[in-house]
Amino acid sequence: MQSVLQYRRFRKILEAQLERDDEKVAGLRQQRRNHRSTKNSPLALRKDGGDVAAVDDDENAAQEDDTRQGNFSTTPSTTSSSTRHATAEIDIEQTPDPDLEAGDLHIVPTQSTTGTTLGHALTGIEVRDRTTKEGGSELGKVFVVAWEHEKDPMNPQSWGFARRTTATMVLSFIGGIVGFASAIDSAIIPQAMEEFGVSEVAESLATGIFMIGFGAGALIAGPFSETVGRNPIYILTMALYMVFLVGAGAAPSLSAQLACRFFSGMFGATPLVCAGGSLSDLWNPAERVFAFPMFACFSFLGPLIAPLVGGWFGESETLSWRWTEWITLIASGIILIVVVLIQPETYHPILLKWKAQHLRRLTGDKRYRGGIEIRKTPLAMRLVRALYRPVLMFIQEPIIILFGLYLTVVYIVLFTFLTGYTFIFTDIYGLSQGMTGVCFVGQMVGVLSCGALIPLNVHLRKRDIARAKALGPDVKVAPESRLYWAMIGGPAIPISLFWMGWTARPDISIWSPLLASVLFGFGILCVFMTTYQYIIDSYEVYAASALASITLIRYVISGAMIEISIPFYRNMGVAYTLTILGSISGILVLIPFAFYKYGPAIRRKSKYAPE
Template sequence: MQSILQYRKLGRSVAKQHSADTTGGHGDTHTPEEKVNDDRDDTGRIMVTASDDDPINPCNWSLRSRCKNIAVLSLLIFVQAWAGGAESMANKEASAEFGVSKVAENLSTAMYLWGIATGSLIAGPVSETIGRNPTYLVSTFVYLFFVLGSALAPNFATQVVCRYLIGLASSATLSINGGSVRDQFRPVKRSFVFPVIAWANVTPPVLAPIAGGWIVSSTRLSWHWVNWVTLIISAAVWLLAFFTLPETYLPLLLDWKAKHLRIVTGDERYTSEHASSKSFIDRMKHSLPLPFMFFLTEPVIAVLGFYLVLLYALLFSFLSGFDYIFKDPYNLPTSITGSCFGAIAVGTTAFALCAPGLYSWARHKTEFVQGAAVQPEFRLWPAIVTAPLLPVCLFWLGWATGGGISIWSGLGACVVFGIVLIAVYVGSYEYIIDSYGEHAAVALSSITMVRYFVAGGIVMAARPMYEDIGVNWTMTLLACFAVVLAPAPFLFRRYGKKLRAKSKYAKG
């Protein structure tokens, strides 16, 4: 709805501007060609472009408008990320109802993650063809039907299929939201905005089990209500987005402007770069191999990608692992076990509240110059500072819980994990966005694909791993991986510029 109003408003603006241009504001007539000669290409077409201060550019919209857009987008991300952890606390009840093992029931979470991994490959090209707004709204609308299907699922097969399709539909929102931030905010202001978006991505999977634990423990509600709650909040957010979220993809906005210029002038030569760019099929042929190529040829993508893989593997393995870390050793009911996830949320929220400080630091770094660029390596500082804490909190969680040790010890380790999770996410994503420019979407889709695919596999392995080798050695094994990866942000801070200079895709 908002996009339709936006399109019509742009049409009125173009007609008004054309009328002013042809009369010169004083009755003098000028031809449209006199106003756009510099934008003609070799074929005689008149290319519609935008200057740095053009009002059509979303980066020049009012700060209030852009903050509203980010708030609505964050809610869309929140509810679809919430779905990832929604059923985790109902594992025992669902497996009993469907007649499958608890390990098999973990497939409901794994299929959601694999759906996101699959969809992330096509979400970018789709959004660059039809725009961000219809991509978000259509995919979320479809997502609602599959959440409904999961809530009504009469058997295990239906549940698993619906969960995969929930993930597939969610992939658009969860994989291209970084592009929407880049559409609307220049580098310095992204230091303030991106922690908010990151919070909306990483926190819902640990908030959903809190609600799920209390729902499952209720004697008045079926475990299926974990999906009904997801459906209710998701439908409300979709309606809000439908009425308030505008289009922010500048190439498409320029295409709209070109269409209006053709109408008001009758001159068919007006066009845009988006209109003359590749079709969706061509975009797919070009884009599909790139994520795999990025992982094979770009050290930055490979290393930071594996770092995020480890963090997400931990995050989603905890959906099963908390039974072994907290529930069994401390004899906790399901409701309290779910509430233990709040410790991770405390950590992510604490870091997100540092966003104003990060923004002020970035402003100081650029000496308060309007529109100044930030060196990509500057973005790595949150990850550099917190990366050494990951192995610390994993060893802590593995060896300082249970056995008469206070539960607050383990919860403290989870708070630290939450801080590391969002700090590395923010540092890595912003570094990649700034480093790869127009190729950032492909770079991020590459990481998203691998991150969710591996996380889905870890979810299936989590229960057997915790049962066979125990909490102590499971956490120790994962902590060893964290030790190996801990220096990565610092090394990229030091050698990143040289690596970018050698890269075929990164900005020098």
């Protein structure tokens, strides 16, 4: 709905721009007439022999080019305003005027030349030859549509702060509810395993298979969103994800439940891949310092709220465990309605395609094209690249390998806590199923406490921007400016795991492991934000493939680890399990510090990271 209204608003904005630029065209033509009158006209009429005087070379070139291109002018594009105006002056054709006597010629602007003059006069239009990949120059000129100016109201980064914040909140709700769906089944394992007659490990697959579906869906969501836009993909995939939630809730057997959970996870992966792009559409790099934490907080709160809610459904005597799927379905439906009603389209190439479509209708000139319309790479080819490039980058790129490993370990700890909290708070402290879910509030507090670091990171970002500008106006801030989150919060993860592992004992207060979980929540969000922002800034155009690689690896491995977590906690015990995880994460704490020092040298050797 909002996208439809947005599309209609584009037409009104362009009508106003055309009115302004029509005045430019009229002024250019008047300048041309004045110029010719002062030179006694370059085309003289001679009745003595019926011959026509020579036309100046530029005008002949323009006329011959028009003939070759099927009556379309092909004046070279320029960047300066004065050159563009000069070029537009010669953009005419010689057309016989029936009101003149035989043998006389008169210069009459045709529709084609008028359109070309308008194309040159319009702000934000690049008139150029088609490249080889676009079909070659033999297809004629193309008018490539861009933003009119830096504050173009069609550009999402020019929208008001409140409108962009609202769009970011909607994205955050999508990420939150999908994360909620991924973890909700972990809270009702005892009830579901009893009904299906399977083991605890087998039923925990309902959570693990959903996360593996996340990883599979991450590979295909990006290319589709870059073809049809963000909103259609959000709406379609959310609808399909909800359909399979219904199947999981009504499943008569474990196999049916697992199949539906996998496909629900696959279609629910869209926010994990596309939301980062949507945030980049809305906010410039400096603004993402405070915009990205907003999305990250909600994305992590989802899987932490899920066991809190699901635990009470599990021990309820009146509601079935299947209500965990129904409550997820209801919340997802509400969010889907919000997306349809108020979420605008933000993908820049699609918005410029809309702009080009309106210009073609308003001017009758078919040469206006958005960049995405003249790109010849088919969707099938982009899907193939989406399948092999993330794997290739994970093998070849040290940044992807190390940060992918770091985030994977963090997610292993996070999602094994879904089953591990039962061993910590139920077995050791004797809490009920519902109260064990409440213990996840500690991690929620830790996640939200990251907001306290936003002012510090804004200050550090501004400092780095000032240093870059001092080196030159075109110098960009190095991606290493994004590492501060993990450098500050990363050490909190191993500290919290050692703390929780060795104080979770009956003779020590329950508040000790709960406080340790606050520190863990703080650390995981810091690492997550650093990883995503550092990779986006490092790989730019290849960021989608890089993020897809990390998403695939971390969800597939952490989903598989959920199956191992139950026997791991049971056989090794809480203290040794968390000590092993804490030791691994302690070694990985060095990664952001290493990249802060050696990151520029590593990126220079990469074929995917631009200098």
